[in-house]
Amino acid sequence: MDILFQQIINGLVQGSIYAMVALGYTMVYGIMGLINFAHGEVVMIGTLVAISIVTLLVQSGMPPALAGAFGVAGAALVCMALGWSLERIAYRPLRRAQRLAPLITAIGMSIVLQNLAMMIWGRNYMTFPPLIEKTQYEFAGAAFTSVQVMIVVVAALSMSGLLLLVYRTRLGMAMRATAQNPAVAGLMGVNANRIISSAFVVGSALGAIAGVMVGTYYEVAHYQMGFMLGLKAFTAAVLGGIGNFAGAMAGGVLLGLIEALGAGYIGDLTGGFFGSHYQDIFAFAVLILVLMFRPSGLFGEKTGDRA
Amino acid sequence: MSAPVLLEARAVAKHFGGVKALRDVSLTIRQGEVYGLIGPNGAGKTTFFNCMTGLYVPDGGGFVFAGAPLVADAPHRAAERGIARTFQNIRLFGNMTALENVMVGRHVRTRAGVFGAILRNGATRAEEAAIRRRAEELLHYVGIEDCADDLAKNLSYGDQRRLEIARALAAEPKLLCLDEPAAGMNGAETAELRVLIEGIRADGVTILLIEHDVKLVMGLCDRVAVLDYGALVIEDVPAVVQHDPRVIEAYIGVAA
Amino acid sequence: MNKWLTPRSTLGLVLVAAALIVLPFVVGMGGQAWVRILNFAILYAFLALGLNIVVGFAGLLDLGYVAFYAVGAYTWALLASPHFGLHLPFWAILPIGAVFACIAGALLGAPTLKLRGDYLAIVTLGFGEIVRIFMNNLNAPVNITNGAQGITLIDPVVVGQFKFSATSTIFGLTVTGPQKYYYLLVLLALGVILVNYRLQHSRIGRAWQAIREDEIAAKAIGINTRNVKLLAFAMGASFGGIAGGIFAAMQGFVSPESFSLIESIMILAMVVLGGMGHIPGVILGAVLLAILPEALRYAVVPVQKALFGEVLADPESLRMLVFGLALVLVMRFRPAGLWPSPERRRELAEKTQ
Incomplete structure (x- = not known):
């Protein structure tokens, strides 16, 4: 019992963040089959923009919660613009090129964004100013904070919003249609370019919100933070079955839980041979295992060979 | 009977x-x-x-x-x-030449592995020459020997059908x-x-x-x-x- | 074969050979640091050609190639350093490293090679990270890899009394350590070029290309796609292992930091940027990408001073920024790579019509 409940809480919080970022990968992949490697950097830029805005506003006397709202809005705007330009400038010209060309472009953009961020915000860790008062609660022997509650609530709200968008609006329908069959969707009058742009914009907005969550949770940010976060989130998306919205969410939460529980128990399980610094291994080990037995992820459709 | x-x-x-x-x-x-x-x-x-x-x-x-x-x-x-087959919607290796398509077809009836390929010893060279010779014969057999060095995807429709048959025949x-x-x-x-x-x-x-x-x-x-x-x-x-x-x-x- | 040895191509061959021989001395005039950069360019060419077998020939997207490089490097480091007190000779360690890397490749490949392209990519990427994390943490409770500190005082390549790390005088010519390694690397690189070339034009090479073109048709004509893919994977891994061993010997030091994901990505970028599957293109890509960041290191400060009179941007980030942009621009304007094979160029021209 001891740490089980505690680790579940930690895992849920981390998992909601993964889920938010994973959605960005899955939307783009579902529609155009591209691994947008630069998405993690978009999240990082979101965090750093939010830090700048919040710090500035708080210094000029605004209450932190309000400043935080402006911070989220500002970060979302910047990231949406960034996501849109990424697709427009870097990926669109390559839509008919060989499969690996956009991947290399994405890697190139990732390097560019990271180093741009370093030039703007410096190479040091930055503190993320507290947005809400951090109160600690206890429940069944486990401790959690108001910040953690806020993260889970905001993530749930954002993802519900996304589901509404995807399943209840014309844009969402067009997105699903394009993901199913771009050519037929085009024949039905869906403007594929617009849909792809929207996927980038919406995914980046979610990423920006996730970026603020990461910042408030860990209270620090850094120009290199996007890389590992992006990698884990992408893993989560694949775990759930990439291209599948519910899969990305479930994959994110699952990955968060696996990591937290794994890190909590690995010492006991291996008689102290492996310590918690093996935490990062879980994500990848589970991924490999899942794909070995379910080659299209947990919730992905089975795609068989066709003759 | x-x-x-x-x-x-x-x-x-x-x-x-x-x-x-x-x-x-x-x-x-x-x-x-x-x-x-x-x-x-x-x-x-x-x-x-x-x-x-x-x-x-x-x-x-x-x-x-x-x-x-x-x-x-x-x-x-x-x-x-x-058992060899052709496909309803022709499946050739489009960016390989017609000759190479048939040479690949010899795969199951030949042996050379990685070491043979790297060392290129006598046996491998002989096998390689035999593969090429047989592939040329088969192209001739189906009547498209003139297209041997064209990429498969550039052949006419009828020739693609013939090439696919030649590739299947290569597996004896x-x-x-x-x-x-x-x-x-x-x-x-x-x-x-x-x-x-x-x-x-x-x-x-x-x-x-x-x-x-x-x-x-x-x-x-x-x-x-x-x-x-x-x-x-x-x-x-x-x-x-x-x-x-x-x-x-x-x-x-x-x-x- | 003989049709290639026209007087003109013979002359070209002689000129290239002469250039390769004098190159380290010309470059050495600018300092031994440049010879080391040159050596790394060749080592990367070796790695890129190894990965080319996997990505370029068999069409398998491997984002964890550096794991095999790491296996080779650590094999050398553990078998030839004071860490365990072992000092095996190079002719023993290099094959052992290659075999270990090959086994690692087969272990990863066997269960995962049925995955579709992007899934395979992420699985190999995860494998690369797992290997790195293990190297980082296998210092307790039993110290195997010495953790993040890495392993130092690794033996150089020694043949008899001939030490590759020291400067010596041969026929009155002073040859430095890096220059000696240069010749060793050129020899190895020529070997991997030969292997690449021969594989490409063999029964196995054709099977790889067939799988890349149409996997179902390849199965139907009797190619055991799983085994043939595994072969490519294991071959590529072995070359990664050899490169790793030379790397460890040349540096005298290995640590997990050298085997991060970005390194895998870099090697893949070399293959794709140069022209997947096309041997000269891959070499070009590797040499360019290995030298470009180093050259930028020297250019960034003076250029800024000349333009603005002062250093405005941090040179380290600026050079990486330029590097990232270069990747994006090359893919934008030459999506098949800088020097693609003739078939691919044709393929692309038809697509854009």
């Missing part, structure tokens, strides 16, 4: 979700014959092919080929055993399965194709032919099987099949 059985299908069944694509299809193909498999669109002909060549695993029944059961797990095994099959080889061909091309198929049969290769062109099938085949809605309607010589009311109904439908 009749030639020995080469392939026997025993109650082969296959369904996709709720759709029964094949319902316990049993048939026998004898050595040296041209066996036609016909039926309306969606009757299950290609599915039968795919089960036989290992692309699909049947949900029931199985095949016995040349006296031993076909293990339906790996497509490459079927080719090793001596006992049974050659042709999936609608005459589709999209004009009268003259179909006539040439018929000559080619007759030549292959004369060389001792048994042929399974899926075809829509009923005239071609009836003229060419020794025996014909008709599939409808995944079930075998009849298996007999063309003269009988042609006049069977069930076949006429299957083809012309309720309107008849």
Whole structure:
């Protein structure tokens, strides 16, 4: 019992963040089959923009919660613009090129964004100013904070919003249609370019919100933070079955839980041979295992060979 | 009196979700014959092919080929055993030359591995030369030796069909399965194709032919099987099949 | 074969050979640091050609190639350093490293090679990270890899009395350590070029290309796609292992930091940027990408001073920024790579019509 409940809480919080970022990968992949490697950097830029805005506003006397709202809005705007330009400038010209060309472009953009961020915000860790008062609660022997509650609530709200968008609006329908069959969707009058742009914009907005969550949770940010976060989130998306919205969410939460529980128990399980610094291994080990037995992820459709 | 059985299908069944694509299809193909498999669109002909060549695993029944059961797990095994095929919607290696396509077709009948390739010893060089020679012969055999160095995707439609047959023959099959080889061909091309198929049969290769062109099938085949809605309607010589009311109904439908 | 040995191509061959021989001395005039950069360019060419077998020939997207490089490097480091007190000779360690890397490749490949392209990519990427994390943490409770500190004082390549790390005088010519390694690396690189070339034009090479073109048709003509893919994977891994061993010997030091994901990505970028599957293109890509960041290191400060009179941007980030942009621009304007094979160029020209 001891740490089980505690680790579940930690895992849920981390998992909601993964889920938010994973959605960005899955939307783009579902529609155009591209691994947008630069998405993690978009999240990082979101965090750093939010830090700048919040710090500035708080210094000029605004209450932190309000400043935080402006911070989220500002970060979302910047990231949406960034996501849109990424697709427009870097990926669109390559839509008919060989499969690996956009991947290399994405890697190139990732390097560019990271180093741009370093030039703007410096190479040091930055503190993320507290947005809400951090109160600690206890429940069944486990401790959690108001910040953690806020993260889970905001993530749930954002993802519900996304589901509404995807399943209840014309844009969402067009997105699903394009993901199913771009050519037929085009024949039905869906403007594929617009849909792809929207996927980038919406995914980046979610990423920006996730970026603020990461910042408030860990209270620090850094120009290199996007890389590992992006990698884990992408893993989560694949775990759930990439291209599948519910899969990305479930994959994110699952990955968060696996990591937290794994890190909590690995010492006991291996008689102290492996310590918690093996935490990062879980994500990848589970991924490999899942794909070995379910080659299209947990919730992905089975795609068989066709003759 | 009749030639020995080469392939026997025993109650082969296959369904996709709720759709029964094949319902316990049993048939026998004898050595040296041209066996036609016909039926309306969606009757299950290609599915039968795919089960036989290992692309699909049947949900029931199985095949016995040349006296031993076909293990339906790996497509490459079927080719090793001596079953070669072409595809309805031509599947060539588009960015390889015509000659290279046929050379790849020799894969199952040749041995050289990585070390042979790296060391390029005498045995490997000899094998490589033999592969090339045989591929050139086969291109000549199907009549497209002039296109040897063209990329497969740049060949004309009819030549692509011929190249696919040459590639299949490269594996020295006992049974050659042709999936609608005459589709999209004009009268003259179909006539040439018929000559080619007759030549292959004369060389001792048994042929399974899926075809829509009923005239071609009836003229060419020794025996014909008709599939409808995944079930075998009849298996007999063309003269009988042609006049069977069930076949006429299957083809012309309720309107008849 | 003999049709290639025209007087003109013979002359070209002689000129290239002469250039390769004098190159380290010309470059050495600018300082031994440049010879080391040159050596790394060749080592990367070696790695890129190893990965080319996997990505370029067999069409398998491997984002964890550096794991095999790491296996080779650590094999050398553990078998030839004071860490365990072992000092095996190079002719023993290099094959052992290659075999270990090959086994690692087969272990990863066997269960995962049936995955579709992007899934395979992420699985290999995860494998690369797992290997790195293990190297980082296998210092307790039993110290195997010495953790993040890495392993130092690794033996150089020694043949008899001839030490590759020291400067010596041969026929009155002073040859430095890096220059000696240069010749060793050129020899190895020529070997991997030969292997690449021979594989490409062999029964196995054709099978790889067939799988890349149409996997179902490849199966139908009797290619055991799983085994043939595994072969490519294991071959590529072995070359990664050899490169790793040379790397460890040349540096005298290995640590997990050298085997991060970005390194895998870099090697893949070399293959794709140069022209996947095309041997000269891959070499070009590797040499360019290995030298470009180093050259930028020297150019960034003076250029800024000349333009603005002062250093405005941090040179380290600026050079990486330029590097990232270069990747993006090359893919934008030459999506098949800088020097693609003739077939691919044709393929692309048809697509854009």
